[in-house]
Amino acid sequence: MTSSPVRARRSPADKFEDRRRELADAALLTLAELGYARTSLRTIAENTSFSHGVLHYYFRDKVELITYCVQRYKVACVQRYDAVVSGADTADGLAAACGEGLAATLREDAVLHRLWYDLRAQALFEPAFRADVAEIDDSLQAMIWRVVTGYAELGGRAPTVTSAFAYALFDGLFGQALARHLDGAQDAADDLRTGAQDLLPRLFV
Amino acid sequence: MTSSPVRARRSPADKFEDRRRELADAALLTLAELGYARTSLRTIAENTSFSHGVLHYYFRDKVELITYCVQRYKVACVQRYDAVVSGADTADGLAAACGEGLAATLREDAVLHRLWYDLRAQALFEPAFRADVAEIDDSLQAMIWRVVTGYAELGGRAPTVTSAFAYALFDGLFGQALARHLDGAQDAADDLRTGAQDLLPRLFV
DNA sequence: CGAGGTTCTGGACGACTGTCAAGGAAATCG
């Protein structure tokens, strides 16, 4: 009972948490590459400089590891997107930045978004994932809603949809673009960009 | 070389195909219950009156079985939906039937649609599924497009979106409603109904 | 240096997977 490794830190700047993050980032790469169903703890460990046993030293089980990974993914994703759309000062400029931001993250982080859609589907079956997936979904919905309200203020009109409705539409658009992009369609990102620009005004009629 | 069971039928009305369908339907139930990642061939066989070996008598491997299942799912899904929306003779009536049809299939076939979103996510990783998933996606897109063009004719206006764009939006709406419904939200189906009715006119501005 | 805690290794365990083959059971047909 002395060496339960879950909570026994002492060193400065929490080396324990640092290694957790390091392992989670490696796991994130492997998960994004193979998908949830095909990723084993041993495969994750192979993409690190450690052996497979260490994962159970830093994470209670596979669910805790994946949960931790997914939370890391969220903050990086939302932060980057907010930065992209924060610079616009006209309605049309914001719509363009919105489309460009979505297209950019589609091009650059396609495999991570693929993992997101995978895990969200898994959460439909595995209740252990639902809380974290719902939390990320909420933060993505809020991210989209910031764009919509920003567009509203710059354009002087109020949106005629709910936050959830707007997010569902953008999510559908993004999911389709992702599938096409991963299938090799060169124009997927461009279509997403123009599609998002097209969609935004339709939320105000 | 005489007894390769893949093609060696003779009896009337193809008993072989009948049993394939029977096994595939049982597999579909099990897959919808557990999801792709957690469903094994033995578990599928347990939900039938046969032993696990018979699956390899009627299907070459797991991929062929699941592929066959998914194709069965498609025809049932699209046929039923088309019947629901075929009766409308006004634009508003068609929008209502569209929303009601989506809400009804959400309520009645939630677990099957859950499987669909699961398999579509798997196809992002596993190229073996992509062709079949793309085919189903196309048929669903055509199904939505029939509603849109029908609405256009009844309303005397032409849609201002592409078929793929319209499908992406409806799919996003449905996916979100499905997640909420499976999470126990009582109003998910109603929101989907009104959401679809709300979305349809926005494709004509 | 040595004691004691922390970190990591590598092997083992039992359970489970898809696949296959040998042979029994059942149906079909000459």
Added chain:
DNA sequence: CGATTTCCTTGACAGTCGTCCAGAACCTCG
């Protein structure tokens, strides 16, 4: 009826999986 094809069961195979653990390695501090 017996022979032959079709259908199905059973058990095995070689892997992989998550998990756990004994102990080596490492680090820190007295």
